[in-house]
Amino acid sequence: MKHSSFSAIVVFVYSLFFSCISKQNEKEWKTLFTGNDMSGWDTYLGPAYDTVKQRFDSLTTLGLNNDPDKVFQVVEEEGAAAIRISGSHNGGISTKEEFENYHLSLQFKWGTQKYHPRKDRKRDSGLLYHAVGKHGADFGFWMTSQEFQIQEGDCGDYWGVAGGIMDIPATGNAPENYRYQVNAPLLTFSGTSNYGRRCIKDSDNEQPTGEWNLIEIYCVGDSSVHLINGKVNMILYNSRKVDGGKETPLTKGKIQLQSEGAEVFYRNIKIQQITNLPQGVLEK
Numbered sequence: 001m002k003h004s005s006f007s008a009i010v011v012f013v014y015s016l017f018f019s020c021i022s023k024q025n026e027k028e029w030k031t032l033f034t035g036n037d038m039s040g041w042d043t044y045l046g047p048a049y050d051t052v053k054q055r056f057d058s059l060t061t062l063g064l065n066n067d068p069d070k071v072f073q074v075v076e077e078e079g080a081a082a083i084r085i086s087g088s089h090n091g092g093i094s095t096k097e098e099f100e101n102y103h104l105s106l107q108f109k110w111g112t113q114k115y116h117p118r119k120d121r122k123r124d125s126g127l128l129y130h131a132v133g134k135h136g137a138d139f140g141f142w143m144t145s146q147e148f149q150i151q152e153g154d155c156g157d158y159w160g161v162a163g164g165i166m167d168i169p170a171t172g173n174a175p176e177n178y179r180y181q182v183n184a185p186l187l188t189f190s191g192t193s194n195y196g197r198r199c200i201k202d203s204d205n206e207q208p209t210g211e212w213n214l215i216e217i218y219c220v221g222d223s224s225v226h227l228i229n230g231k232v233n234m235i236l237y238n239s240r241k242v243d244g245g246k247e248t249p250l251t252k253g254k255i256q257l258q259s260e261g262a263e264v265f266y267r268n269i270k271i272q273q274i275t276n277l278p279q280g281v282l283e284k
Helices: 008-018
Strands: 041-045 048-050 055-057 072-077 080-085 091-095 102-114 124-132 144-151 158-161 164-172 178-180 186-189 213-220 223-228 231-243 246-249 252-259 262-273
Touching: 072 262, 080 252, 091 124, 102 124, 124 213, 124 262, 144 164, 144 213, 144 231, 144 252, 178 231
Parallel strands: none
Antiparallel strands: 041 091, 048 055, 072 080, 080 262, 091 252, 102 213, 102 262, 124 144, 124 252, 144 158, 158 164, 164 178, 164 186, 164 231, 213 223, 223 231, 231 246
């Protein structure tokens, strides 16, 4: 899809999606984590990191629902149930069910442990949404998806994972140095785009490391909104993926939480179906 300026077409799409803020068809929240176990989720662990050869070893891929070292565990953290992801082995935990047109809400906080090859780098994880296809599509670890980045100082950034593509209003001057700006021209972000597959969020709304953060995503049709701690970080358009060399819509899929070299806790994971953006979201 060719890049276009913030033209009348974009204005029309914007008003169609974001000005249609009539009261949503409210439905009950669905809890994705009961606090008792990880039923409803699959685990996947990709290649292990060889600290001697300093590379990932494809011969030690553990694969689907094979977690002997308990990278993913239900624990009690600060008096409440949480999923602990150790980060010691790259991979993810993903819902068995796919979702479309929803408001997803969860909390996360960082632990203290870090592992190679990110032992001396920022703590990293990620919330992958509209996750489809085979496990391990991205560098042997994650599914084709759109990523709400969860990384120290970078929460709310966008990454296109294994063929994920989004159009985002942004300005910048080099790959992976483009920043979301609400009235900027729409740019296409993907693994093959001239702009790169990362778009930096608008502002830093994270709590200090070790404190709980609220993450929310609103997805309606092929558009989505990223929020952290009640503040909008980014609005994204035209969700799609590369499929056999052809771009196809990507509007539904699984939810996947990454294990990527850092201990992290997730809790209060819930989802609610919506038909449009609830009133007031863009003013948050």
